[in-house]
Amino acid sequence: xxxxxxxxxxxxxxxxLSVPQFTIVTGLFIIFFGTLILSSPLCSSSKVGLWEAFFxxxxxxxxxxxxxxxxxxxxxxxxxxxxxxxxxxxxxxxxAITTFLQxxxxxxxxxxxxxxKGKTLDEFGVGGIGRTFQSIAITATCIISLGAxxxxxxxxxxxxxxxxxxxxxxxxxxxxxNNAGFSLWSNSLQDYRTNFLVNTVFIFLIFMGGLGWRVIxxxxxxxxxLSYKKLSLHSRLVIRTSLSLILFGSLGFFITESxxxxxxxxxxxxxxxxxxSIFETVSARTAGFTNxxxxxxxxxxxxxxxxxxxxxxxxxxxxxxxxxxxxxxxALMAATRSTLRGQKDVIISNRVISDKVILxxxxxxxGSLLFVLLMAMLLSxxxxxxxxxxxxxxxxxxxxxxxxxxxxxxxxxTVKLNHFGQFILIVGMFVGRLGILLLLSAxxxxxxxxxxDRQKRIGYPRADLYV
Numbered sequence: 001x002x003x004x005x006x007x008x009x010x011x012x013x014x015x016x017l018s019v020p021q022f023t024i025v026t027g028l029f030i031i032f033f034g035t036l037i038l039s040s041p042l043c044s045s046s047k048v049g050l051w052e053a054f055f056x057x058x059x060x061x062x063x064x065x066x067x068x069x070x071x072x073x074x075x076x077x078x079x080x081x082x083x084x085x086x087x088x089x090x091x092x093x094x095x096a097i098t099t100f101l102q103x104x105x106x107x108x109x110x111x112x113x114x115x116x117k118g119k120t121l122d123e124f125g126v127g128g129i130g131r132t133f134q135s136i137a138i139t140a141t142c143i144i145s146l147g148a149x150x151x152x153x154x155x156x157x158x159x160x161x162x163x164x165x166x167x168x169x170x171x172x173x174x175x176x177x178n179n180a181g182f183s184l185w186s187n188s189l190q191d192y193r194t195n196f197l198v199n200t201v202f203i204f205l206i207f208m209g210g211l212g213w214r215v216i217x218x219x220x221x222x223x224x225x226l227s228y229k230k231l232s233l234h235s236r237l238v239i240r241t242s243l244s245l246i247l248f249g250s251l252g253f254f255i256t257e258s259x260x261x262x263x264x265x266x267x268x269x270x271x272x273x274x275x276x277s278i279f280e281t282v283s284a285r286t287a288g289f290t291n292x293x294x295x296x297x298x299x300x301x302x303x304x305x306x307x308x309x310x311x312x313x314x315x316x317x318x319x320x321x322x323x324x325x326x327x328x329x330x331a332l333m334a335a336t337r338s339t340l341r342g343q344k345d346v347i348i349s350n351r352v353i354s355d356k357v358i359l360x361x362x363x364x365x366x367g368s369l370l371f372v373l374l375m376a377m378l379l380s381x382x383x384x385x386x387x388x389x390x391x392x393x394x395x396x397x398x399x400x401x402x403x404x405x406x407x408x409x410x411x412x413x414t415v416k417l418n419h420f421g422q423f424i425l426i427v428g429m430f431v432g433r434l435g436i437l438l439l440l441s442a443x444x445x446x447x448x449x450x451x452x453d454r455q456k457r458i459g460y461p462r463a464d465l466y467v
Contacts, residue, residue, distance in 0.1 A: 023434060031057050031430075034086050043079030044069075051419060058426045060086035062433035063320060065181025065288035065408020066425060068415050072184035077167070083182065084174050090433065091178025091209065091320040092136050136213045139220075140177060147173035147205045155198045158191075176205035179321040181288020181408030193291040194272050199279050206287040207246075211238060212318030233351055234327065238316045241326040242285075249281035249310050250274070253303055260300040264292055284310040286321030288408025295411050301394060308398055311405040312368070322406030322432050324364050331361040360437070367436040368404065375400040375428050384421030399425070404432035 034057035037043060039050050048056075052069050059066050060083055069075070075083060151169035159165035168184055175182045183189065192198040208216065218235040219226065228236065254277040257264045265273045276291060283289045284307045292298060299307075314323010330348070335358050338346045346353040376397045378384070385391070395411055402409040403425040414425065431439050 023438060027061065027430065027434060030086075030089065031061050034061065034082075037082055038075070038079060043082055044075050045073075047074050048079075051422075055422055055426060056083070057086065058429055059408070060180070060182070061090040062322075062406050062429040063087060063091045063178045063180040063286075064322075064403060064406040064429045064433075065175075066403060066410055066414050066429070067182070068422065070186050071182055072186065080167075080171060080184065084171055087174055087178045087180045087182065088140070091180060092140055135217050139213055139216050143205065143208050144170075144173045144177050147177065147201055150201050151198065155192075155195070155201055172202075173205060176202050176287065176289065177209040177320065179206055179209050179285075179287045179315060179319070179406070181283075183289065187293075189289050189291045190293075193276065194268070196275060199275055199291070202287075202289060203279060203282045206282050206285070206289075207242070209320040210285055210287075210315030211242065212316045214318045215239065215316065233349055234317075237330050237348065238326055241330050242316065245285065245310060245313065245326070246278065246281055249284065249306060250277045252306050253277045253281055256300055256302045256306065260302065262300045262303065263298045264303070280307070281310060284407065284409070286311065286314045286323055286405055286407050288402070290409065294409055296392065296395065304394060304398055307409070308401050311401050311407045311409070312372075314405050314407075322404070324368050328361045328364050331358055332365060335361070364435070364437055367440065368432075371428070371431060371436055372397070372400050372404050375404065375424055378424050379417075379421055382420070384417050384424070400428060403428040406432050 031054070035050060035054045037053075038057055039048055039053035044053070048069055052074075055066075055068050056071075058064075071080065071083065148169045151173060152166055156165050156168055159168060171182075171184055174180075181188075185191070189198065189202070215231075215235045215238050218231050222230050228239075231239075254273060256262075257277075258273065265276070268276060279289075279291060294304075294307075296304070312323055313329045314325055315321025316326045317328075331346070331353060334348045334353065335346045338344075346355075346358055376393070379396050379400065380393055391413055395413055398409070398411060399413045401407070406429060414422065417425070
């Protein structure tokens with residue numbers, strides 16, 4: 001009776017959690033569950049303890065790609081399969097999964113509450129979370145399968161063992177589509193640096209995963225009479241911004257690394273340099289794959305700054321990537337343009353954007369920037385390194401952005417951190433994947449719930465502020 005009473009009490013407490021709180025609790029539960037599985041002898045060697053498994057589990061659920069173990073060596077086949085399932089869980093929408101669980105598994109949830117949850121967690125809307133879940137799963141399955149087939153048949157042909165080639169194709173296709181950056185090889189994709197087909201497949205998978213299910217669903221819905229103008233404003237902005245960032249990043253990276261004679265383009269012809277520039281630019285938008293070691297010696301400071309900018313912006317809302325999102329970036333740019341023109345409203349493509357959207361974009365950007373700076377300050381001002389090695393603030397900031405934006409680019413700093421330093425990255429990955437506003441909302445609701453309810457009934461007089 002006592003056990004049953006405790007179960008019901010726990011269930012009631014779980015049901016009373018707000019959407020942000022429920023998402024955080026469920027996310028932590030999945031990470032801890034993954035930690036126990038990955039650290040077991042069934043999945044890994046003796047080198048993988050609880051801490052290594054905890055770091056890897058967090059990186060997998062947040063689809064980051066930072067790791068302190070060798071995936072292809074320290075994890076056996078079962079461990080790699082379980083890791084792939086964790087990538088799917090995190091990439092296809094941790095928030096979608098938690099919303100589905102709270103809205104449909106937990107009985108007694110009202111319809112209106114379910115719809116509000118759907119709107120809060122990535123704007124799933126009135127159409128229902130079930131339909132969204134199905135759409136995400138079908139889209140992912142088709143694209144991942146296509147990528148795996150092409151890689152197996154024409155890409156990884158140098159792998160002689162058919163089963164090994166098949167699993168490598170499936171795993172890397174899952175990792176690429178989910179913008180995870182995990183690879184079965186310790187040097188990532190350096191062995192395929194000049195392979196046009198492999199690079200193109202990875203670029204396609206990363207790009208499609210970063211677009212988001214809403215854009216792909218919009219394109220599919222208009223497939224009979226597909227026209228750019230018939231797509232929704234969201235889809236048009238995401239496609240336009242994503243392609244612009246790739247074009248700007250690729251040309252910028254190509255020019256800076258060529259003019260500054262960095263090691264990144266050593267022994268590459270013009271075509272291979274262009275291909276490598278496009279690959280790194282696409283990968284920087286939260287994927288984390290690399291075909292050449294990233295460091296201060298291989299890439300110029302200007303090139304690293306460009307990659308940091310792309311990482312911070314990230315992929316698109318509803319996609320498998322992180323960052324502040326392309327829609328947030330374009331909303332801020334539109335607000336800046338309207339301010340310079342002296343316009344009262346923020347206008348994009350002859351449409352007025354609501355003040356609520358602009359405020360949210362500002363909150364996401366400012367909150368994310370402050371959080372990344374806090375991470376960098378903690379790493380640079382505390383004793384977080386195992387060995388007394390010298391790292392510049394640029395390297396530390398690069399790693400912090402890579403973790404927070406769930407990119408996974410590593411310049412050799414991660415494995416040289418002690419547990420406290422790695423824990424900072426763990427927190428950064430978790431917060432970056434769930435979203436800074438969702439975390440702050442959960443904390444605010446937990447500490448000041450009564451004040452929130454009271455403020456909803458209070459109106460305040462307006463005042464001017466000179467800026």
